[in-house]
Amino acid sequence: xxxxxxxxxxxxxxxxxxxxxxxxxxxxxxxxxxxxxxxxxxxxxxxxxxxxxxxxxxxxxxxxxxxxxxxxxxxxxxxxxxxxxxxxxxxxxxxxxxxxxxxxxxxxxxxxxxxxxxxxxxxxxxxxxxxxxxxxxxxxxxxxxxxxxxxxxxxxxxxxxxxxxxxxxxxxxxxxxxxxxxxxxxxxxxxxxxxxxxxxxxxxxxxxxxxxxxxxxxxxxxxxxxxxxxxxxxxxxxxxxxxxxxxxxxxxxxxxxxxxxxxxxxxxxxxxxxxxxxxxxxxxxxxxxxxxxxxxxxxxxxxxxxxxxxxxxxxxxxxxxxxxxxxxxxxxxxxxxx
Ligand SMILES: Cc1ncc(COP(=O)(O)O)c(C=O)c1O
Numbered sequence: 001x002x003x004x005x006x007x008x009x010x011x012x013x014x015x016x017x018x019x020x021x022x023x024x025x026x027x028x029x030x031x032x033x034x035x036x037x038x039x040x041x042x043x044x045x046x047x048x049x050x051x052x053x054x055x056x057x058x059x060x061x062x063x064x065x066x067x068x069x070x071x072x073x074x075x076x077x078x079x080x081x082x083x084x085x086x087x088x089x090x091x092x093x094x095x096x097x098x099x100x101x102x103x104x105x106x107x108x109x110x111x112x113x114x115x116x117x118x119x120x121x122x123x124x125x126x127x128x129x130x131x132x133x134x135x136x137x138x139x140x141x142x143x144x145x146x147x148x149x150x151x152x153x154x155x156x157x158x159x160x161x162x163x164x165x166x167x168x169x170x171x172x173x174x175x176x177x178x179x180x181x182x183x184x185x186x187x188x189x190x191x192x193x194x195x196x197x198x199x200x201x202x203x204x205x206x207x208x209x210x211x212x213x214x215x216x217x218x219x220x221x222x223x224x225x226x227x228x229x230x231x232x233x234x235x236x237x238x239x240x241x242x243x244x245x246x247x248x249x250x251x252x253x254x255x256x257x258x259x260x261x262x263x264x265x266x267x268x269x270x271x272x273x274x275x276x277x278x279x280x281x282x283x284x285x286x287x288x289x290x291x292x293x294x295x296x297x298x299x300x301x302x303x304x305x306x307x308x309x310x311x312x313x314x315x316x317x318x319x320x321x322x323x324x325x326x327x328x329x330x331x332x333x334x335x336x337x338x
Contacts (some may be wrong), residue, residue: 052327164201174207198300224303293326
């Protein structure tokens, strides 16, 4: 079932909706230091259910449908060695009867051996994806072209899934999630005052913004950047994906003033742990039994907790934290959690 108008091509990979749950014990823990702590809810998109779950399952329901419509029998995608997106694409391809090729770029300077062998990369292998691991510094375009030619030479028909599934086709899923969250809030008698989430390749954020534009609601969407250092590095691309998505679903334009991003939690860069991320992962695990991840949702939650501790969120607010998944990544960073 889709909450969006029109009949966009859709390949079902999950049973929705995912749960929307309150986090009272996390709030109690934060209240000891921040008397202004708002009500906290979590949207469990870590529970999308496909091979470890996460936000990419949502996007792939639209991307796989597009690939099938175009007559493809092979998907090609790319990401970092510990990409959740690659894992989910490998799983979605398996479920849809497609072959998957994944280009894994060694772009994170993180020396732990498990980073190179465990976590998502282990699951990619089990899921049957053909993995390509270009040398450090290889030109991404050239590598894509080589893999594309290889697939074609073997008689395959390739379909390129963009990094993170972040284009208008994939982001459509998060326009739908915006509507799903607001519908669940209404059913549960909750009035949210903001949605907070981690942003990387921007598709989740773009989709949420497009869904917000479709709904006409003023509910702010607060992203926490895990990769890009500043607004200049993010806003242009974000608006482009958001507005292509808005056009696809028949929504009004997303405006620059709708973009809210906290850049204080990137740390030393994409995929590099921060102590605030470690504390956030441990606190949420130990109060709510919910596992975040070290690259995305852990830094996203670290951002939300810091905003609460700094008094940047009022006591009468109700925050929905969108958990975008990524738990398998914890195994690649085991040394951070002694
Ligand atoms: C677990 C997790 N959370 C958040 C994100 C960020 O989503 P987006 O790339 O749509 O910004 C990703 C992307 O790879 C992810 O794997």
